[in-house]
Amino acid sequence: MKYIELDLKRIRNATLLSIIPGLGQFYNKQVFKGIVFLSVFLLFIVEMLGFGAEALAGLISLGSTPGEHHSLFMLIEGSLQILIIAIFLLFYIVNIFDARKVAKLWVENKKVNTTMKSIMVNVSDSGFPYLLTIPAYLAMIFAIIFPVLVTLLIAFTNYDFYHIPPASLIDWVGFKNFFSIFFLSSYRDTFMSVLSWTIIWTICATTLQIVIGIFTAVVLNQKFIIAKRVFGIIFLLPWAVPAFITIMSFSNMFNDSIGAINTQVIPLIDSLLPFIDLGAIPWKTDPFWTKIAIIMVQGWLGFPYIYVLVSGILQSIPEEQYEAAKIDGANAIKRFRHITMPAIFMIAAPIFITQYTGNFNNFTMIYLFNEGGPGSIGAGAGSTDILISWIYKLTTGTSPQYSVAAAVTLFISAFVIIISLLVFKRTRAFEMED
Amino acid sequence: MNLFKSQKFSLSLSKFFTYFYLTLLAIIIIYPLLITASSAFKAGNITAFDLSFDANWTLDNFRRLFTETLYGDWYLNTLIIAIITMVIQVAIVTLAGYTYSRYRFIGRKRSLMFFLIIQMVPTTAALTAFYVMALLFGALDQNWFLIFIYVGGGIPMNTWLMKGYFDTVPIDLDESAKLDGAGHLRIFIQIVLPLVKPMLAVQALWAFMAPFGEYMLARFLLRTPENFTVAIGLQTFINNPMNQKVALFAAGAILIAVPISILFFMLQKNFVSGLTSGGTKG
Incomplete structure (x- = not known):
């Protein structure tokens, strides 16, 4: 006009x-x-x-x-x-x-x-x-x-x-606090080792729960299985029971000297499998084994969510697609790679990403299992502390470092937001409809 | 003939491995839950969970839980926090999700992106900020402050999920109701709301469960033992290596896990549709 x-x-x-x-x-x-x-x-x-x-x-x-x-x-x-x-x-x-x-x-x-x-x-x-x-x-x-x-x-x-x-x-x-975190040796060393463990933890634990979740859903989706519902209910239990309860129970079970894993489970495995002799494992006192234990427990806790999600997706894939692929001579592995996986990722990719960011900040798992221990790696952090549990310790310890904790908080927020935005852009999962 | 045989063999082999895997996984899941639960009924001062059935069985731990500890207070606190959080959050999220699904208004797309980004901010990490706020407002050690944080923190993600679910309700329904002369509120309450009941149930359950499991903020902001939530309270039973009350912990855990699991399984059918529809649509 x-x-x-x-x-x-x-x-x-x-x-x-x-x-x-x-x-x-x-x-x-x-x-x-x-x-x-x-x-x-x-x-x-x-x-x-x-x-x-x-x-x-x-x-x-x-x-x-x-x-x-x-x-x-x-x-x-x-x-x-x-x-x-x-x-x-x-x-x-x-x-x-x-x-x-x-x-x-x-x-x-x-x-x-x-x-x-x-x-x-x-x-x-x-x-x-x-x-x-x-x-x-x-x-x-x-x-x-x-x-x-x-x-x-x-x-x-x-x-x-x-x-x-x-x-x-x-x-x-x-910028003194940021300078300390990135350049001052006492904080920098702690920050770098906590950050690298946080990333390793996030990738290992989340991938583990996704793999178990998808595998279980695919296995249970086969037609011949009897008692499907019973298995289905059992596999939901780790999600249904509040996590803090199971983490505290596992914490007790993984106790080096009296815990059930060392006193019952490992002796049982040793007696069942003749070539293996594990002996007692220092789950709570050796950082390496604590990390292994934490990742396994998170796999236990986190897979049902993925399993439920993927089961739903599997049921929505039309049977004809598989039939057609079979006629074309595609074997089970090929059918899984070219039909099942794309369908799962198309729908569930954004949810998988929230699983990764969730574990990045999974305070409950790290802190309730062994309070970030064993031992200390300086600046108040234990050997299995992730960034968020380090923040908690910096804030609640006997000599609180509120401002440093705040700087680390800003770092995690920025880190998580940038990474997820990059991935969201790539998966295009959140494109608007208009 | 030979081929047929080998096919049959590989089929039964895959059947064997299928059942082997499913059974093994079931055992790995049930074992820790079973030994925790059974410890609640064992007499004497046990220090670790294990699978032994030669103990003296008793209900005494449950009695001690309510007479010798503050467990009753903790349970009540958590229930109050959980119920209020659930009611307020579901109300807010339903209104916002409905709006974003049904109305086209200036700033809609931008604010939806804003929800998506702000949803990633780990609010619990802003411990110090909440602490300072609590000091200023006299909210340290107060339940309402936790409720306020839980409600606010859950809104962005749940609004997304809610909006996604509202999107699955065909808009023709609204339009024909509008032609019949129904107003904004009537369309919302009488036409659309009944159709999203499954998602409402899921949202309510999650909002209700969250305060039961949240540890970080509750541990930091609640100071007197009478005001604790169950997660913090129960941890005091087992975090002192010199004085572990493992059986009491197990008893307290059962009283939480059983009702929550029942609620969970009652609503479980709604999960899948709620999850997938929320994730795919923008």
């Missing part, structure tokens, strides 16, 4: 006027909307003068007098203010676009809602979807975004056991 000079001027006026929210709407003869927008704007000004400016100043200084200024509260009130400003900016942009859009409607001689009633009807109609998602956004803002923002800020401070408010102040230290 082409506008003449006068029209363009109208649109420009409305846009410029809405630099003060509400004025653009008044110009568009939407008095009710203008009053609402102007009051939001005034409310924000009042909030800034009464609380916001001070909160921001506090966030920058983090206090100057120990005992009087509580740096932590200043930090958190400041982050709250950042959130409020962000939300206001969003409103501000909407306000400008609204003024522009309505001005265009006027110019094009289209119907404009000017009365309060017609605006309310319009809001309740087109605003309905926003209204329904508000609770979700509120909950996410306060339970996810706000904590992440606070973590982000803490990572740039020196909050640790030397600096605990209100007795002492916290200060901004820039």
Whole structure:
């Protein structure tokens, strides 16, 4: 649509006027909307003068007098203010676009809602979807975004056991914590070895549970099997029983001297298989064997989820595909590779990825089995600690390193997000339908 | 003839290995569960689970659990947290999932991507942030603060799954109802909601189960033993090598595992459709 000079001027006026929210709407003869927008704007000004400016100043200084200024509260009130400003900016942009859009409607001689009633009807109609998602956004803002923002800020401070408010102040230290993690030898060595074990653990444990899950589903999907339902129920048990219970039980069973694995299972295997003599294995005191045990237990815990998922997919593959492949002379392995696997991965790939990211942060498994032990590899980490359990120890130990823990938290979040986005892009599993 | 024989032989061989594998796996699954469960009924101070049937069988451990420990408090705390988390989360997620499935609005695609990304943030790792928030709001050692974190943390992923399931309900239904003059709310409550009951059940079960298993935040934020959840409480029975109450742990574990497993198997049929439909569609 082409506008003449006068029209363009109208649109420009409305846009410029809405630099003060509400004025653009008044110009568009939407008095009710203008009053609402102007009051939001005034409310924000009042909030800034009464609380916001001070909160921001506090966030920058983090206090100057120990005992009087509580740096932590200043930090958190400041982050709250950042959130409020962000939300206001969003409103501000909407306000400008609204003024522009309505001005265009006027110019094009289209119907404009000017009365309060017609605006309310319009809001309740087109605003309905926003209204329904508000609770979700509120909950996410306060339970996810706000904590992440606070973590982000803490990572740039020196909050640790030397600096605990209100007795002492916290200060901004820039990138010092990140520098320590990546370059300072005491932290760097721990970080690197914890990170590499975290990656090994994630890949081994998750692949193990996926392989067992798929294999079990395929085996149980054969037609001749009797008592299918009984097996099906048994294979679901590791998922049905809350994981913390089974992990604690396994922790007891893998005890070096009195645990059932060393006192019952291994002697049984030794007596059944004549060529093998395992003897007692130091499951809890040798890092290597602890790692083996943890990966096996996770395979036990995690395969039913995959098994259920894959069983469902297998039943949805039409029988004719297999029949046709058989006639073409494809053997069982070929049929599995060219029909079964593609079908499984097409549907389940995104879920497999969430399994990997889940294990990357599987605190419960690592911590409840052996508390990240045995032994210590420095900076508070044990030999089987993964990043998230190291964070837990840095935060809850006798000499807490809150700011370093926050820096590591940021690292994991970024790491997990980047990796999964890359994979999601490749699998194209999350392409939108429109 | 020879060929036929060898085919038959390989078929019975594969049958043998199939049953061998299934049986072995079943044993590996049942064994740890069985020795834990049986320890709950053994008298005396046992220190390790094992498969022995020459013990003195007793129900005394269950009595001790409720008279000598705080197990009753823990159970009640966990139930309260789990039920409130479940109700609030399912309500929020259903509304949001429905909206994303049915309405086309400005910012829809962008915010869906936002859900997908934020879902990957390991919120529990923001321990320090939650701790500072709890200090400011006086929420340390409070159940409601945990509920708040659990509800918020579960929303992004579950909204995705819920939206995927709503997508499987044909939109023609809504449209014909609209022609009959039904409003937004009536279409939602009377037409669409009844059709997604299976997914609602799955979501409710998962939201209910999560607080039972969450350890990290609960351990850090709950300070007095009376306020513990079962996961933290039960761990105190076995994490002290000098004073292990293994039989009490086993008894406490049974009282959680049995009801949850029953719920789980009742709703199990709904899992597959819920999982696959949520994962494939954008």
